[in-house]
Amino acid sequence: MVTISSNLLYTAFILYLIATVFFAGSIKDKNRTKKGPNRWAAIGLWISIFGFAAQLGYFITRWIAAGHAPVSNLFEFTTFFGMSLVGAFIVIYLIYKTPILGVFTLPVAVLMIAYASMFPREVSPLIPALQSDWLHIHVTTAAVGQAILAVSFAAGLIYLVKSVDQTKQSKQRFWLEAVMFGLVCTLGFIIISSSFSASGYKAEFNWIDKNGQEDVLEYHMPALTGPHEGKLITEGKFEPLAEMPAIINAKKLNTVIWSLASGVILYLALRLILRKRIGAALQPLAKNINLDLVDEIAYRSVLIGFPVFTLGALIFAMIWAQIAWTRFWGWDPKEVWALITFLFYAAYLHLRLSKGWHGEKSAWLAVIGFIIIMFNLVAVNLVIAGLHSYAGS
């Protein structure tokens, strides 16, 4: 069952990639009929739907195998997020029929699923705190809400790719490229960690933690930054270039450095091939799209996603917290970041409604909103970690 499940996920992953190509193709297609999307887009849509169905199959089979909904660790949650993003895209696509949305949403979903598989993938049993039906209710609703909000990020990005002037230097051009660089770095992280894990790299260190305790630490990437008073005990492996003080997590820092480095190399390689900024290279894709329509898609996704997010990430969360942790609110970092996300989108809506922040300003806000969501997913689990620390290493 677990094998079937993994294969279905793999299938979905490939299908999303293919669908992206079709959606991109539909924009390049010269013989487009005047009305509505062309055949390329129709095929792209069907492939996305099949991909979504395959991933739904992964979800259901894994649920059956584990006996609980597969949303209980970082791998499962992030994969589900990716699936919801595709689902949200399909729904929004059916309303607005804009192939370019697929070109931006599906790669984000693909990145998300690939990123997810960098974490432990085995089916894990539920600790007592997670044994509740609210696990399914709260986590899935929150993820769906975030995914719908993420569609507004894709739409915002399209808006910026089209509207930001690539011919002259500006803050907008710089920051748009920075967002692109961030996405490339995620790809860098995925490539570098899967290559090292495929090669089976393993180096163990004896080290002293901040409480003066001796411990063993296992690296899966060559250690550029070694742990505090670390001694390499696996023979023939890379000796660290620098040793970190005990309060810094040398292993995580090492991963960050490797990801950034591979991101930079990948980015430079892309620049060499494209001979222009990524933003500029993507601009032709957005040639035919109407800015007002993209703006509306972004706004609409926030409008649809905000109530769902509030319901899942705050209201259901509070109900469950009252049952499991005795109080509905406890200022746990994850809770606080859900509140921050809520406040941010509330500000977005107020600025839009009353201050007339439409168009480009609104698009930037959508991008920032997504960064906040990602921060809550990645940094809060891996760096800050509180009660929601099911994330693991």
Next chain:
Amino acid sequence: MKEVKCDCGHVNPIGTILCESCGKVLEEKEKDKKLLDMRYEGSARRSQTYNKTLIDKIWNFFSSVKVGVWLIVITLIASAVGTILPQEMYIPPIMPAEEYYEDQYGWIGKLYYDLGFHNLYSSWWYLILIASIGISLVICSLDRVVPLYRALKKQKVSRHESYLQRQRVFGASQTEDTDKAFTMAKEKLKSKKYSIREENGNILAEKGRFSRWGPYVNHVGLIIFLIGGMLRFVPGMYVDKILWIREGETKVIPETNGEYYLKNDGFILEMYDKEKDKEVFGEAIDKAGMVAKNYQSNVTLYKKQGDTVAGEEADLKKVKDYEIKVNKPLKFENFALYQVDYKLNELNKMSFALTNKKTGDEYGDLTVDLNHPQDEYDLGNGYKAEVVSYFPDFEFDENGEPVTKSRIPNNPAFVFKMFTPDKPDGEISFVAIRQTIEPFGDNEYKMAFKGIDTKNVSALTVRKDLTLWIIALGGVIFMIGVAQGSYWNHRRVWLRRVNGEVWVAGHTNKNWHGLKREIEAALDGTGIKMPEDQLQNQSEKKG
């Protein structure tokens, strides 16, 4: 107070920008814009009209959305700062917070502590921020909802030409048979669930007006929620106590006025087992080593019968047996008991034998209940042991005197006085774990350690929260309001005959794409031209 009379005869309150009835522009500064600012229907808002007294100024400050957004943004940033390092309530109680932050995080930690960020969410300034958001919610809503309600209530079907022309969606065209076209359009709009009003052959089709109230409904929900949060500080509304209870022990449940008692029938800790549990978990269990499966306290709840005088044993009547697990609290009246912590194998009893050191002969066993030791243990035949002093959690203080750190028997120690027929005055012996001291020289007898008996301890949180239903009510109202405002749109379509032409104008509070599609469908086949989106045309000309 002066009122503004429009050409159409309607009397508007002072400060009105667009006539409530016909929509004609009354305020000069709005006249030269190409499109009307349709926010709040151009109604007269108090904050835009008066700015004289202090009350006006405060009102205007809090009614500004700009201020509201700033409050939200500042709260957002402050909240984020609070997650950089763990809050005081989440740090382990190994040392005082003052030392902990510096010890763990260096100068950053010290700074964090000195700035009071270790308790950020209960700091006075954070609470002021939240309160200001609350005030802003109330004033913003009142400032807008009343005039908006009036304007929507008073609107008439035939709007002024200038009003229609300056809508975002507008078009004028000729038709052959206007009556027929209108009837057709009317039917189609009706089938799209628009409610139709007619006047002098003109049409106003409107739907989803109630979505305009969404924001105000959700603000009301938020205010109720915040009030609920404040009520926690009213005495008697909120209880947060922890009850440590040993297996076999019966204790009064705190804050119940001695009405309820709880007996711990046993604590159960289960781990996942590779052999017994699902096979798919095997890999994960191997990796993690131990994974907890269940924390459970089996308890019996008792209620006190009748009145008892202090010191008298209470007369208890069993209410129910219950298995308290994580996610499965025991509820009674307004209380709930939660499984939150445990301690395995706490020392409970210690057994000794009074023994002759030379011969090794034993003269009787005694077992000390470490939580309720007796003063004296009679072993018969003239042998007895007296407990002179008892230190449940023993250590030597700085003067070398034996003291106890707590009342929990983590490291029990005794001073025994042993009486035997040949030593009628008794011998003193200090007995601790793996340690015997004979302060007055060599004794003939000793208390030989025989064994221990342990028990598990459950920690249960005792919770009463009478604010929950208010919080829940606020949450429900908020969700209704948000859904109302987000998932429905307020759409209006005007069809008006002007000098032999048909004028069509449309307005929606959001989702223009949807409105245009509906107008297109309604006008299809009527011969009336689809109106233009004037904003889009503008931006396309620019770009």
